[in-house]
Amino acid sequence: xxxxxxxxxxxxxxxxxxxxxxxxxxxxxxxxxxxxxxxxxxxxxxxxxxxxxxxxxxxxxxxxxxxxxxxxxxxxxxxxxxxxxxxxxxxxxxxxxxxxxxxxxxxxxxxxxxxxxxxxxxxxxxxxxxxxxxxxxxxxxxxxxxxxxxxxxxxxxxxxxxxxxxxxxxxxxxxxxxxxxxxxxxxxxxxxxxxxxxxxxxxxxxxxxxxxxxxxxxxxxxxxxxxxxxxxxxxxxxxxxxxxxxxxxxxxxxxxxxxxxxxxxxxxxxxxxxxxxxxxxxxxxxxxxxxxxxxxxxxxxxxxxxxxxxxxxxxxxxxxxxxxxxx
Numbered sequence: 613x614x615x616x617x618x619x620x621x622x623x624x625x626x627x628x629x630x631x632x633x634x635x636x637x638x639x640x641x642x643x644x645x646x647x648x649x650x651x652x653x654x655x656x657x658x659x660x661x662x663x664x665x666x667x668x669x670x671x672x673x674x675x676x677x678x679x680x681x682x683x684x685x686x687x688x689x690x691x692x693x694x695x696x697x698x699x700x701x702x703x704x705x706x707x708x709x710x711x712x713x714x715x716x717x718x719x720x721x722x723x724x725x726x727x728x729x730x731x732x733x734x735x736x737x738x739x740x741x742x743x744x745x746x747x748x749x750x751x752x753x754x755x756x757x758x759x760x761x762x763x764x765x766x767x768x769x770x771x772x773x774x775x776x777x778x779x780x781x782x783x784x785x786x787x788x789x790x791x792x793x794x795x796x797x798x799x800x801x802x803x804x805x806x807x808x809x810x811x812x813x814x815x816x817x818x819x820x821x822x823x824x825x826x827x828x829x830x831x832x833x834x835x836x837x838x839x840x841x842x843x844x845x846x847x848x849x850x851x852x853x854x855x856x857x858x859x860x861x862x863x864x865x866x867x868x869x870x871x872x873x874x875x876x877x878x879x880x881x882x883x884x885x886x887x888x889x890x891x892x893x894x895x896x897x898x899x900x901x902x903x904x905x906x907x908x909x910x911x912x913x914x915x916x917x918x919x920x921x922x923x924x925x926x927x928x929x930x931x932x933x934x935x936x937x938x939x
Contacts, residue, residue, distance in 0.1 A: 631739045632671040632680070632732060636662040638746050639758035639774060640686040641806050646670050647681030647703050647715060647727045656703050656715040656727075658683070663806045664759035665752035667741065675740065681727035684744055688830075688850035689766060689810055689857055699728035707877065723877050750776050757782070759806065764789055766860045767813045768820040814856045821868055821925055822933040823849070824856040829882055829889070831936055833857075833872035836897050836909075836922055837865035845869075845897045845922075846905045856933070869895055869922035872936055884939055891936050893923025 634644055645658025648671075662668045681701055704718040705725045718724055732740040750758055754776030764771035764785045771785040790797060793812040799805055825831045834847030851857045851872070861868060873890035874882040881888045898912035899920045912919040925932050 630675070630734075631669045631673065632675055633667045633669045633735070633739055633741050634660065634662055634682070635667040635741055635743045636664050637750050637752065637755045638744050639664060639748075639750065639755055639762050639776070640690055641759070641810065642684050642686055642744060644670070644685075644744070645683045645705050645710075645725070645727075647679075647683070647701065648677045649679035649681060649701075650677045653713075654681075654701075654703060654715045655711070655713050656681075656683075656705060657711045658705060659709060662744070665756040669739075680730050680732065680742075682730045682742065683725050683727045687810065688852045688855065689813055690762070690849075699726040701727040701729070703727050721877075748776065760786060760800075760809070763806075763809050763813055766858050768858055768861070813858060820858055820861055820931055821870065821927065822856050822858050822931065823851050823870070823872060824933055824935045825851040825853055826935050826937040827874055827889075828853050828938075829874035829876070831872050831874050832879075833859070833870065834899055834904075834920070834922075835859040835861060836869040836871075837861055838867040838869070839865050842907055843869075843897065843909050844905065844907050845899060845909065847871075847899060848903060851936075865927075868925045868927055869893075869897060870925050870934055871897075871899070871920050871922045872934075874936075889939075891923070891934070892921040895922045895924060896920065897922050 636642055641661065641663050643659040643661050645656055647654055647656045660668050660670050681699065681703065683699070683705065702724040703715040704712050704722040706712065706722050712722065730742045732742040735741040757778055758774050758776035761771040761774045761782055765774065767789060769785040769789050771782050790799070795808065795812070799808060802808070821835065823833050830853065831851040832848040833851055834845060836843055836845040849857055849859055871890070871892040873888060876882055881890070883889065896919045897909050898906045898917040900917050906917065925934065
């Protein structure tokens, strides 16, 4: 959820001699893009990576704008983006770092994305600030701890529930994670802690399921678990080229299933020799195009869901890494 502080500025049309910063009080590392609407011209720029409990300056000095707009997304390690995208303005973005001067008419390599209008407020240091927040309304300390809990769960450590509340369970999971990845306890206070933690999460693991993307394309993946009572399918997880990712498989399911497909910038399936580039199998389970968690797997088509072929993954002897490569 994108939220601004409670007292709104009278107007953004008059220049404000202060920097504009975005502050992240979510339990996710996010990437943000801003739009500046001024005199019927709209420009966008991004990406600004912002860790939980961190603020980042996105515009320096005098700011003159009729409207300020924001688009935010989580990193691929979290799967489908949890950041609601319900803005009514659709502006151009690009995959890498970008500055787009005329952002309402996209050119090659650019795509439209929803932007939400924000109204920053004056912060204690005299700058303008807007906040990214969740329904839990974390403060900075809670947001950082909840973000650590979330990454621990993704890495296969039992740090649930993700609530930003410290306790022996979270501390034990964090200690096991640090030891397992050769990291010292002092690293938790380092400025690049989340970068180091995400790098560790995205490396192949000796436990659980790991997906690794060896293609030049973005891959969207889904996982299903069978605990002997029900099969639950869940997706989508974004795996960027050259990256690995651990889906958050909790407990000790009797069986795990996997499906993945390569997609282009418009989220359309990539084809090689007229066949979709995907990695699945013969076990038909239910998915949908948007983020999902489905507890019943029968009659997918009649329920408005997509029957999708998953492949079983044997985790009985330890961790399993599935590497997706070009044919």
